[in-house]
Structures are given as C-alpha cells and as structure tokens.
Amino acid sequence: MNPLRSTILAASRSRRVRHGVESFGATRRVVDRFVAGEGTDDALECVHRLTGEGLRVTVDHLGEEVTGATGADATVEAYTSLLAALNEKDLARGADVSVKLTALGLGADEHGARDRAARILASARDAGATMTIDMEHSALTSTTLDVVESLRDEDPSVAAVIQAMLRRTERDASRLAADGARVRLCKGAYAEDAGVAFQRRADVDASYRRCLEILMRGSGTPLVATHDPAMLTAAIELAAAAGRIPGSYELQLLLGVRPDEQRRLHSLGMTVRVYVPFGTEWWGYLMRRLAERPQNLAFFARALASRR
Numbered sequence: 001m002n003p004l005r006s007t008i009l010a011a012s013r014s015r016r017v018r019h020g021v022e023s024f025g026a027t028r029r030v031v032d033r034f035v036a037g038e039g040t041d042d043a044l045e046c047v048h049r050l051t052g053e054g055l056r057v058t059v060d061h062l063g064e065e066v067t068g069a070t071g072a073d074a075t076v077e078a079y080t081s082l083l084a085a086l087n088e089k090d091l092a093r094g095a096d097v098s099v100k101l102t103a104l105g106l107g108a109d110e111h112g113a114r115d116r117a118a119r120i121l122a123s124a125r126d127a128g129a130t131m132t133i134d135m136e137h138s139a140l141t142s143t144t145l146d147v148v149e150s151l152r153d154e155d156p157s158v159a160a161v162i163q164a165m166l167r168r169t170e171r172d173a174s175r176l177a178a179d180g181a182r183v184r185l186c187k188g189a190y191a192e193d194a195g196v197a198f199q200r201r202a203d204v205d206a207s208y209r210r211c212l213e214i215l216m217r218g219s220g221t222p223l224v225a226t227h228d229p230a231m232l233t234a235a236i237e238l239a240a241a242a243g244r245i246p247g248s249y250e251l252q253l254l255l256g257v258r259p260d261e262q263r264r265l266h267s268l269g270m271t272v273r274v275y276v277p278f279g280t281e282w283w284g285y286l287m288r289r290l291a292e293r294p295q296n297l298a299f300f301a302r303a304l305a306s307r308r
C-alpha cells in the first residue's frame with residue numbers, strides 16, 4: 001500500500017491523533033469549512049443560509065459502515081428527525097437527503113438496509129424532499145444500484161450515484177438515462193483496482209465526459225457532481241447541445257469547496273445543489289476521503305489556501 005495512504009488510514013482510526021489534530025487550528029478550520037456542524041440545528045442553520053442565497057441542498061448525516069441494527073436504526077432516526085425539523089422550518093421542499101447504505105447496515109443485512117432506506121424515503125416524501133443513495137466502493141456498486149432500482153418502484157425520484165472512474169459506469173449511465181432516472185455523476189472517491197477502474201486522471205475525465213453526454217441526451221435528470229472547471233463547462237455545453245434548459249439538470253458541489261463558483265453558477269441561472277454533511281462522525285469523513293484517494297490531499301490543501 002502507498003505509505004502516505006497507510007499513514008492517513010492509521011490516523012483515521014486513532015482517537016489520540018484525532019484529539020491532537022482537533023486542537024490544531026488549521027484542521028479545525030478545515031472541519032468548520034467542510035462540515036455544517038455536529039447537530040441537527042447546525043445542519044438547519046447551514047441549509048437556511050444556503051437556500052436563502054438560492055442554492056439547493058442535499059444533506060448527509062455523517063457515518064458509514066454500521067454493522068448492528070441499533071446503529072442502523074439510529075441513522076434512520078437521524079434522517080427522520082432532520083426531515084421533520086426541515087419541514088417545521090419550511091426548508092424541506094426542494095431539499096434532498098444523501099444516504100449511505102452502509103450506514104443503514106448494508107454490510108450485514110441487505111434487506112434490512114433497503115427497508116431502512118424506504119423508511120427515510122417515506123419521511124422525505126411526506127416532507128416534500130427527495131433522496132439520493134450515495135455510492136461507496138466498487139464491491140457495493142451492483143447491490144447499491146439494485147436497492148435504488150427497488151426504491152424507484154416506490155418513488156421514481158430516488159437518485160442513483162455513478163462513478164466515472166469505474167469501467168462499468170458508461171453501461172450504468174446508459175441504462176439509467178433510458179429509465180429517466182435522477183443520476184448523480186461523480187468521478188469516484190475510492191481507491192479501486194485497475195481491473196475495475198481507470199487509474200489515469202485523463203481516462204477518468206474522458207469517461208466523465210462520455211457519461212455526461214449519455215445522461216444529457218437521456219430522458220432523466222443529470223446531477224453533475226464535480227468541482228472541475230473543465231467538467232462543469234462540458235456539462236453546460238453538452239446540456240445546451242442536447243436542447244436542455246438549465247432547470248432540467250443540476251450542478252452539485254460539496255459544502256466549502258469553490259463557494260464563489262457555486263454562487264457564480266447560480267447567478268447564471270443554473271440549478272446548483274450543495275452537499276451538506278453534518279454529524280459527529282466528521283473525522284472519518286475528512287480522513288477517509290484523504291485515505292481513499294490521496295490526490296485529495298491537494299484538494300483539501302487548495303481549499304484551505306483559498307480561504308485566506
């Protein structure tokens with residue numbers, strides 16, 4: 001394993017490192033910038049601020065790889081409380097929640113995870129919100145897409161996520177585009193083997209463009225998740241070439257990443273949705289991202305630098 005990656009992974013499991021790093025101001029600034037906060041109230045405040053500026057949101061309750069039923073049920077409770085609170089504050093309509101199936105116990109019990117996702121979906125629908133199922137590592141791609149398909153039988157607005165880095169993704173994009181699905185296209189945040197994933201950035205970007213074209217020409221709603229200026233430009237051009245109006249697709253960016261660009265794109269009439277993570281499990285969110293794809297070190301470093 002790459003020594004940098006193994007160091008970050010070791011740090012992600014160490015409470016001692018977490019506490020040490022927490023007291024280091026720069027990292028605290030990174031957390032504050034990339035995570036809305038630890039509680040539901042923090043998420044509400046962030047959603048209120050972003051939607052007040054005309055941006056849309058997809059809210060992620062941080063946490064994954066939950067194995068016991070108690071923890072998985074707690075994830076459902078966190079989302080249903082969040083949705084009730086959003087509804088009470090009149091912030092739910094048009095909002096989206098991003099859910100990881102491993103936070104619902106997928107590793108231990110696929111049917112249980114699917115049923116828990118259906119409970120969150122019911123709350124989202126009641127509140128006038130939508131749901132996206134985040135994509136995790138490639139061993140879970142088929143199962144995750146199967147669960148999304150089954151949930152789409154109940155509510156066709158449930159969005160799938162596909163990762164341009166995977167060799168299979170063009171096929172998934174074609175199938176989902178023909179189905180009229182909401183589909184978030186991202187590059188992919190996980191370290192994957194060459195057998196299943198493109199390893200060179202140029203190949204991932206080329207795959208991203210091919211998938212974008214498929215989604216833009218399809219009958220669904222493409223959700224273009226990237227901060228890459230070249231991919232954002234390609235999305236806008238391909239949408240225009242396919243005869244799409246701005247509201248028929250979304251540009252999605254992470255909280256704290258290129259915030260000026262988020263506002264600029266919104267001012268051009270684009271639908272821009274910000275991914276808002278919240279919860280106490282922020283350490284894993286930040287560190288696993290770095291570990292899964294060490295190039296993201298530069299991504300976080302750039303973000304820190306651009307804050308000054």
Ligand code: FDA
Nearest residue numbers: 134135161186187188189225226227228252253254275303
């Ligand atoms: P990349 O990291 O390759 O950067 C490309 C370029 O973007 C840079 O060269 C630079 O020009 C610009 N850029 C990036 N960050 C910048 C910054 N801070 N300041 C200035 N310029 C910057 N992954 C996954 O596996 N499953 C999932 O479900 C999701 N979900 C998801 C939702 C949303 C809304 C987003 C935005 C992303 C995800 N991802 C994800 C993560 C995704 O797969 C990917 O790891 C990151 O978005 C980084 O890839 P980019 O496409 O942003 O470009």
